[in-house]
Structure formats: C-alpha cells, structure tokens
Amino acid sequence: KAGVTQTPRYLIKTRGQQVTLSCSPISGHRSVSWYQQTPGQGLQFLFEYFSETQRNKGNFPGRFSGRQFSNSRSEMNVSTLELGDSALYLCASSFLWTGGYEQYFGPGTRLTVT
Amino acid sequence: GNSVTQMEGPVTLSEEAFLTINCTYTATGYPSLFWYVQYPGEGLQLLLKATKADDKGSNKGFEATYRKETTSFHLEKGSVQVSDSAVYFCALRGLVEETSGSRLTFGEGTQLTVNP
Numbered sequence: 001k002a003g004v005t006q007t008p009r010y011l012i013k014t015r016g017q018q019v020t021l022s023c024s025p026i027s028g029h030r031s032v033s034w035y036q037q038t039p040g041q042g043l044q045f046l047f048e049y050f051s052e053t054q055r056n057k058g059n060f061p062g063r064f065s066g067r068q069f070s071n072s073r074s075e076m077n078v079s080t081l082e083l084g085d086s087a088l089y090l091c092a093s094s095f096l097w098t099g100g101y102e103q104y105f106g107p108g109t110r111l112t113v114t
Numbered sequence: 115g116n117s118v119t120q121m122e123g124p125v126t127l128s129e130e131a132f133l134t135i136n137c138t139y140t141a142t143g144y145p146s147l148f149w150y151v152q153y154p155g156e157g158l159q160l161l162l163k164a165t166k167a168d169d170k171g172s173n174k175g176f177e178a179t180y181r182k183e184t185t186s187f188h189l190e191k192g193s194v195q196v197s198d199s200a201v202y203f204c205a206l207r208g209l210v211e212e213t214s215g216s217r218l219t220f221g222e223g224t225q226l227t228v229n230p
Contacts, residue, residue: 004157031216043203043220055215090157094216101207101216105150105157 002026004093004106012112018079021109025072025093031055031101032074034066037088037108046089049074078111086113116141120204120221127194127228135189135224137178137204145206147171147180147187148218152201161189161202194228201225 005024013019025032033056034046045058049068066076072093078085088108094101121136139145146165150158162171167182178189187204204221 033216033218035218042222043218045217045219048215048217050215056217058217092158092216092218096216101146103160103216103218105159107155107157 004091004104006089006091006106006109008109009107010110010112012114013081014114015081015083017081018077019081019111020075020077021089021091021111023074023076023091023093023106025074025091026095026104029093029095029104030072031094031096032068032072033092033094033103034074034076035090035092036060037090038086043090046076081113083113085111087111116145116206116208116219118204118206118219118221120202120224123223124225124227127226129196129228129230130193131228133189133191133194133198133226135202135204135226137187137189137221139185139187139204139206141185141206141208143208144182145208147178148205148207149176149178149187149189150203150205150220152203152223154200158203194226196228196230199226199228 007022031050033048048056052068063079068074090108091106092103094103117140148163149161151161162173164171164180170179201223203223205218
C-alpha cells in the first residue's frame with residue numbers, strides 16, 4: 001500500500017498570506033490528523049477528521065482550519081500567516097483495530113513564513 | 115489532561131553501548147503508549163507500542179514495558195548502531211471510549227547520536 005502523502009513538501013510564504021496544505025491518507029483509512037512540529041513547542045495536535053467531520057481539535061487559533069473530503073483526503077488552511085507559523089506540518093492517517101488506533105505519518109510539509 | 119515527559123537530551127553514545135530513554139506519563143485510566151522515531155528530513159515512524167499494563171513492545175532490538183505503577187514507558191536497546199541516530203518521541207493516546215479519537219500527545223523528543 002502507498003503511504004501517506006503530503007503536498008507540497010516545502011513552501012515559503014510571506015506574513016499575512018494564506019496557505020493550503022494537502023494530505024492523502026493510506027487507502028481505507030478514514031481518520032486524518034494534523035500536527036504542528038516546531039523546535040520550541042515540539043509536536044502539537046491541530047485537529048482530527050473522521051468521515052468528513054472534525055472529531056477533535058487542539059488549542060490553536062481560528063486561523064487554522066481544515067476539512068476532509070469524501071475520499072478521505074484532507075486539507076488544512078492557515079490564514080493571515082505569522083512568523084511563528086513556520087513549522088513542519090505532519091499529517092497522519094489512522095485505522096481502528098481491536099487494539100486501538102494505528103497511526104501512520106506522512107513526510108510533512110515544511111512551511112517557512114518570511 | 116494528558117501529558118508525556120521525556121528525559122532531557124541530547125544523548126550521545128558510542129556504537130554498541132546500552133541505550134535508555136526515560137518516558138513518564140500522566141493520564142486517566144489506561145492509555146495506549148507509543149515510541150516514534152524521526153530520521154532527519156522525514157516524518158514519524160512507529161517504533162513500538164503497548165496497549166495495556168505490563169505489555170512489552172519490541173521492534174528492531176528496541177523494547178519498552180508499560181509500567182502502570184510507575185506510569186512509565188522507558189525505551190531500551192542493548193547495543194545501539196550508528197543507524198539508530200534519530201529523534202525519539204514517546205507518545206500516548208487516551209482511551210478510545212473518550213473523545214480523544216486517534217489523537218496523540220507527544221513528549222518533547224530526545225535526540226540520539228551514535229558515534230562509530
């Protein structure tokens with residue numbers, strides 16, 4: 001099976017702009033989660049989508065939003081970019097088995113805000 | 115809320131040395147526990163997991179035991195290799211019955227460097 005894919009891999013934006021990142025989960029996985037990774041804050045949970053519905057949300061401002069499509073692909077959007085939004089954004093797709101969720105991560109999108 | 119604390123890094127070892135990375139957690143009930151590894155320029159890879167107390171997860175020579183009494187999940191390897199150099203993250207997932215879904219809470223990460 002193909003793994004989790006994220007596009008683009010690298011992105012440079014200017015303060016005040018907006019950005020959209022894309023994630024294609026592993027085939028058959030219905031849950032997609034997004035995480036932000038920075039040197040100062042580490043890995044922080046942004047939100048999770050399951051069957052096109054946001055199931056869980058982390059403690060991020062409303063500038064961060066997401067959605068999931070019927071084919072389970074997900075996008076996240078950040079509006080009015082700030083320098084502090086520079087980070088590696090990781091997407092993870094999950095499936096539920098008897099032992100709980102098994103989560104697989106994509107390679108990430110490196111966003112630089114200048 | 116849930117939290118994970120890892121030993122402060124970085125950790126530098128010589129090849130074939132013994133590795134321990136400490137991880138303790140705070141959570142209600144019986145969370146599932148994980149170790150992830152991140153190689154330079156890559157995403158996270160699941161290294162091992164344990165879903166109930168006293169479970170031992172193991173993979174590629176790494177081991178960790180879910181200790182409910184000490185709320186710990188320390189990572190160990192008997193003989194490290196240069197190729198093990200990476201950042202290691204301890205993580206937990208709350209009870210599926212809660213609203214946590216597949217959400218993971220991560221520790222700060224520990225940078226491991228293994229020298230030949």
